[in-house]
Amino acid sequence: MRLEILFGYLLLMFGSLSIALGAFVGINIGTDLVNLPSPEQVVAILRSHQISHVRLFDADNHLLSALSDTEIEVMISVTNEEVLRIGQSPAAAATWINKNVAAFVPSTNITAISVGSEVLSTIPHAAPVLVSAMKNLHKSLVSSNLNSQVKVSTPVSMDTIPIPFPPSTATFNSSWNSTISDILKFLQTTNSFFMLNAYPYYGYVQSSGIFPIEYALFQSLPPVKQIVDPNTLFHYDSMFDAMVDAAYNSISAYSISGIPIVVTETGWPWAGGANERDATVENAETFNNNLIKRVLNGSGPPSQPAIPMNTYIYELFNEDKKPGPLSERSYGVYFSNGSSVYTFGLDTSSQTALNASGGFCVARKGADTTSLQDGLNWACGPGQANCSTIQSGQPCYMPDTIENHASYAYNDYYQKMRSVGGTCDFGGTAITTMVDPSYGSCIFTGSTNSSIGGMVTPAFGPEGPPGNGSPGQLLDISVLLLATVVSLVV
Missing domain, CATH: 3.20.20.80 (Glycosidases)
Structure with a gap:
């Protein structure tokens, strides 16, 4: 303290x-x-x-x-x-x-x-x-x-x-x-x-x-x-x-x-x-x-x-x-x-803790669409993020929005490159969060639910496409309760 x-x-x-x-x-x-x-x-x-x-x-x-x-x-x-x-x-x-x-x-x-x-x-x-x-x-x-x-x-x-x-x-x-x-x-x-x-x-x-x-x-x-x-x-x-x-x-x-x-x-x-x-x-x-x-x-x-x-x-x-x-x-x-x-x-040490644990890197709400598209293109190109999961028919394609796709690509790049200096910025269109943005079958890199594993307690991710009532769009209550228990241990 x-x-x-x-x-x-x-x-x-x-x-x-x-x-x-x-x-x-x-x-x-x-x-x-x-x-x-x-x-x-x-x-x-x-x-x-x-x-x-x-x-x-x-x-x-x-x-x-x-x-x-x-x-x-x-x-x-x-x-x-x-x-x-x-x-x-x-x-x-x-x-x-x-x-x-x-x-x-x-x-x-x-x-x-x-x-x-x-x-x-x-x-x-x-x-x-x-x-x-x-x-x-x-x-x-x-x-x-x-x-x-x-x-x-x-x-x-x-x-x-x-x-x-x-x-x-x-x-x-x-x-x-x-x-x-x-x-x-x-x-x-x-x-x-x-x-x-x-x-x-x-x-x-x-x-x-x-x-x-x-x-x-x-x-x-x-x-x-x-x-x-x-x-x-x-x-x-x-x-x-x-x-x-x-x-x-x-x-x-x-x-x-x-x-x-x-x-x-x-x-x-x-x-x-x-x-x-x-x-x-x-x-x-x-x-x-x-x-x-x-x-x-x-x-x-x-x-x-x-x-x-x-x-x-x-x-x-x-x-x-x-x-x-x-x-x-x-x-x-x-x-x-x-x-x-x-x-x-x-708390004043939160940003240091966030950087130490990695967190997740997602698109900033309300960011300029053109800037988000530029960031997405860079992440999937020179940034070498794995963007196959946000292609049509894949688990993270829906909702089909630039913000959703950018969040996945930004985070994939950040998780792979932060240890060697990679940052979560993308021209001011990205932001770090301690909340796991995974949803349904779309698992973000670094999630405790992914094969890579992670250190962050999962919460729940972006809202699904309008009219989609699939229970996969929000974590099951039991998962949320588990998240609370895990955070108590951590």
């Missing part, structure tokens, strides 16, 4: 706070997508990518069952639609706890409940009962003797802080003073933490050029562009740090201290509409990988350097059924088949 992370473990001492000592980066799991993997497949993806903390936007019982015995820390959610009922009825809260918490612990490692999602910003009419809902749930946890393991809080949006910079003068919107005060008192009394949703993407876009994009992406700034709080003289190397500090200072205005902040949502979209020019693959990759490095160094923002900024990235999959602009549907770091949208890893 890296020294910085170990140091973070020693610094965060908040009694029985069960969210986990030390710095960690988790991920949100939304389910508003067309090709939603099964719960078992979702868990296989989590295990194959070594994701140890997840936040669910509801309390899906099938997924909670699939998460049992994985040791993955799980934050479940009371939906906005449930807040009013639970806030008005202790009995409803008890029923919710019995159904969604008591029925699953300890085999499923549930550690927190987020009550609603940005209730103050999205459903203000429920604000009067928000704290009551939190108290009712906590009382039910006490009755079940689960209150020391499971903490209760509610995600608050940065929208509730009208002027977040400079952080030293930031305050919550005064219209929410009574509710915020009650929330903070509850968190302090129950030894819980403050949940903050903070998106530098929106902070940057809404700043209309006041802040440089490097500041939003955790990139170094030249001396003439340094961001400094004029009151404290704290230097802010990232907008993320400034947002967290703005929340800490807003909390301190209530003369309450000792409540750590956990960032329950942050991220950067990798695609956007014509007016969303900063929503790009490159920016999303830069933001999330730099975020991971920042959080896992174990330190907090300038005003609270000893408190790690535990964070959940938004989000696991692209939720293509969500309304709104294209960017809203493009926050996922993985596609529903488990392959990465871009190079991504939840």
Whole structure:
């Protein structure tokens, strides 16, 4: 374990706070997508990518069952639609706890409940009962003797802080003073933490050029562009740090201290509409990988350097059924088949580990078709990849797409040549993944199912051609469960 992370473990001492000592980066799991993997497949993806903390936007019982015995820390959610009922009825809260918490612990490692999602910003009419809902749930946890393991809080949006910079003068919107005060008192009394949703993407876009994009992406700034709080003289190397500090200072205005902040949502979209020019693959990759490095160094923002900024990235999959602009549907770091949208890893040594174990090399989703064809031609020609399997009538011919054929050819070249310097690039059209892209009878070179063998736990591969309902297009559930067991051993 890296020294910085170990140091973070020693610094965060908040009694029985069960969210986990030390710095960690988790991920949100939304389910508003067309090709939603099964719960078992979702868990296989989590295990194959070594994701140890997840936040669910509801309390899906099938997924909670699939998460049992994985040791993955799980934050479940009371939906906005449930807040009013639970806030008005202790009995409803008890029923919710019995159904969604008591029925699953300890085999499923549930550690927190987020009550609603940005209730103050999205459903203000429920604000009067928000704290009551939190108290009712906590009382039910006490009755079940689960209150020391499971903490209760509610995600608050940065929208509730009208002027977040400079952080030293930031305050919550005064219209929410009574509710915020009650929330903070509850968190302090129950030894819980403050949940903050903070998106530098929106902070940057809404700043209309006041802040440089490097500041939003955790990139170094030249001396003439340094961001400094004029009151404290704290230097802010990232907008993320400034947002967290703005929340800490807003909390301190209530003369309450000792409540750590956990960032329950942050991220950067990798695609956007014509007016969303900063929503790009490159920016999303830069933001999330730099975020991971920042959080896992174990330190907090300038005003609270000893408190790690535990964070959940938004989000696991692209939720293509969500309304709104294209960017809203493009926050996922993985596609529903488990392959990465871009190079991504939840620990700073992941890329080194990926290169050491080899992984798989596949075509990047959304890559230019002409560039993919050029890469395919090179791999099957000068690259000497074995492309016989992607010819008509052969196991990997279907689906008959350039992306599918390029993935197979790219990977065959990479597996054979990486030991002598071969790379997974192909003009920027390729990406490495730890998830086995094999599917049905199409076995990718390097797979544990192939004659060559491999070191990577299989998950499941690209979706088959439209209308093909063959069970071979996705791995059998038993294989996925085996994959999870193997990953436990490894």
